[in-house]
Amino acid sequence: MAKNALITGITGQDGGHLAKLLHEKGYKVFGIIRGQHNPRRQITEAEFPYVTIIEADLTDQSSLIRAMEVSKPDEVYNLAAVSHVGYSFKNPQLTVDVTGKGVLNMLEAIRLSGGEKSVRFYQASTSEMFGGLDYNRPGKGYDEDSLFHPRSPYGVAKLYGHWITKNYRESYDMHASCGILFNHEGERRGLEFVTRKISNAVARIKLGKQDYIELGSLDPKRDWGYAGDYVEGMWRILQQDKPDDYVLATGETHTIGEFLDLAFKEIGIDDWKPYVKQNPAFMRPAEVDILLGNPTKAEKVLGWKRQVDFPGLVKMMVDHDLKLES
Ligand code: NAP
Numbered sequence: 001m002a003k004n005a006l007i008t009g010i011t012g013q014d015g016g017h018l019a020k021l022l023h024e025k026g027y028k029v030f031g032i033i034r035g036q037h038n039p040r041r042q043i044t045e046a047e048f049p050y051v052t053i054i055e056a057d058l059t060d061q062s063s064l065i066r067a068m069e070v071s072k073p074d075e076v077y078n079l080a081a082v083s084h085v086g087y088s089f090k091n092p093q094l095t096v097d098v099t100g101k102g103v104l105n106m107l108e109a110i111r112l113s114g115g116e117k118s119v120r121f122y123q124a125s126t127s128e129m130f131g132g133l134d135y136n137r138p139g140k141g142y143d144e145d146s147l148f149h150p151r152s153p154y155g156v157a158k159l160y161g162h163w164i165t166k167n168y169r170e171s172y173d174m175h176a177s178c179g180i181l182f183n184h185e186g187e188r189r190g191l192e193f194v195t196r197k198i199s200n201a202v203a204r205i206k207l208g209k210q211d212y213i214e215l216g217s218l219d220p221k222r223d224w225g226y227a228g229d230y231v232e233g234m235w236r237i238l239q240q241d242k243p244d245d246y247v248l249a250t251g252e253t254h255t256i257g258e259f260l261d262l263a264f265k266e267i268g269i270d271d272w273k274p275y276v277k278q279n280p281a282f283m284r285p286a287e288v289d290i291l292l293g294n295p296t297k298a299e300k301v302l303g304w305k306r307q308v309d310f311p312g313l314v315k316m317m318v319d320h321d322l323k324l325e326s
Contacts, residue, residue: 006071008032008058008106009079010051011040013188014124018077018231019048025235030071032056032064032080058102064109073115075238077122078106081158084192085128088154089285095153096160103161107168107176116172120238123165125178127223127249128155132288141223141294144180144245151286166245175243182223182249182293184230185313187320194256195224195317198263203321205275206267212275216282218260221253221290226308226316236302249293250306262314267322 005022009015010031019029029050033041034057045053054070056063058080081099082088088095103123110119130142131149150156162178169176189196194215204210225248233248264272298304308316 002026002028003074004028004030004072005075005077006030006032006054006067006073007077007079009081009124010048010053011038011044012079012083013186013190013227014079014184014231014234016044016047016188017186017227018079018234019051021231021235023048023050027075028052030054030067030073032058032067034058034080058105059097061105061109064105065113068109068113068115073119075120075122076106076110077124077234077238078103079124081124082154084190085152085154086282086284087192088152088157092153095157098157099154100157100160104164107164107174110174111168111172116174119175120243121165121168121174121176122234122238123161123176123178124234125162125165125180125245126155126158127180127182127291127293128152128288129159129162129180130291131155132290141249141251141292143247143294144297151288152284162245169243175238177237177240177243178245179230179234179237180245180247180293181230181233182225182247182291184225184227185317186227187317188227189317195259198256198259199314199317200321200325202263202267202318203325206322207325209325212277214277214279214282215256216279216284217287218257218276218278219255219289220287221255221292223249223251223253223291223293224259224310224313225250225306226313229306229308233298233302233304236304240301244301246298246302247293247295248298248304249295250310251293251295252310253290253292254310259314262311263318266315266318
């Protein structure tokens with residue numbers, strides 16, 4: 001019998017990759033879309049005609065209970081969030097409501113609709129919960145036992161979502177797991193995120209549509225992988241007999257400057273400095289200087305490993321945006 005999967009955040013980067021993966025695996029896929037006039041609805045319906053759309057909102061628990069009744073899921077992937085770190089500083093209370101309390105709303109919706117023993121739940125936790133203060137694991141990268149020290153409203157809200165998921169696992173014996181994912185990017189990444197902002201601007205500069213790009217600090221280091229690889233890890237996490245938490249990462253870290261190096265090289269430019277302006281408006285009140293993940297547990301237990309490397313990721317994104325903007 002085909003399994004049913006319910007995805008919150010279906011219109012986001014990971015939602016699209018995951019919908020495709022689960023459909024290919026034979027799942028019947030349901031996706032939650034919020035808002036009366038969400039412009040991403042039409043795009044999602046056109047690109048993923050096999051997804052059954054349910055109108056609901058992570059802040060409205062009755063809508064989530066209805067989503068459970070309509071979809072009767074075997075697996076719930078909670079990907080919806082206010083997910084942009086910079087935005088979370090400007091809208092911290094909304095971030096708490098959606099990214100933090102929204103997780104509780106979804107877990108309670110599962111319980112109240114009678115799914116606590118039958119439904120498997122995936123929570124999209126994040127490396128931003130570690131905060132980059134690498135005092136406890138110098139050089140080895142963060143793993144599942146590292147200390148948390150979030151440095152943004154987003155990271156703090158995600159940490160609540162992480163712990164409430166663990167709490168429901170321990171309190172109600174739910175099959176509830178967290179994937180602590182390090183940054184993952186790709187052609188579906190929102191234009192507000194720095195990697196896609198760069199790949200898109202580089203394409204537009206090459207095509208004469210834009211003169212320069214404005215960025216914040218170029219020094220932060222991130223562990224960047226490809227989103228298509230990471231949704232495979234999410235699915236593997238829910239196929240385990242026992243619920244647990246896993247770090248998904250590449251085990252490499254690179255600066256934004258290195259991303260710029262590779263992206264501009266793709267269009268034949270070695271010295272990108274004339275094309276990049278630093279704008280204090282993009283600096284954050286508190287920055288995460290370095291994120292480096294240690295995916296040893298996921299590699300051993302899940303048999304998961306990223307396939308796309310850093311240069312491959314940058315090339316894929318620039319190539320995609322060159323086609324998109326041409
Ligand atoms: P994304 O592209 O920003 O997508 C976020 C999704 O959440 C969108 O579909 C958005 O829908 C939805 N959403 C926002 N508020 C909502 C609400 N009140 N009710 C229902 N849906 C709502 O994020 P992503 O990159 O795919 O990431 C997926 C998840 O993984 C997120 O939780 C993110 O925080 C987490 N994560 C991501 C990364 C990464 O590097 N990508 C790393 C670690 C963890 P709209 O169409 O309405 O905007």
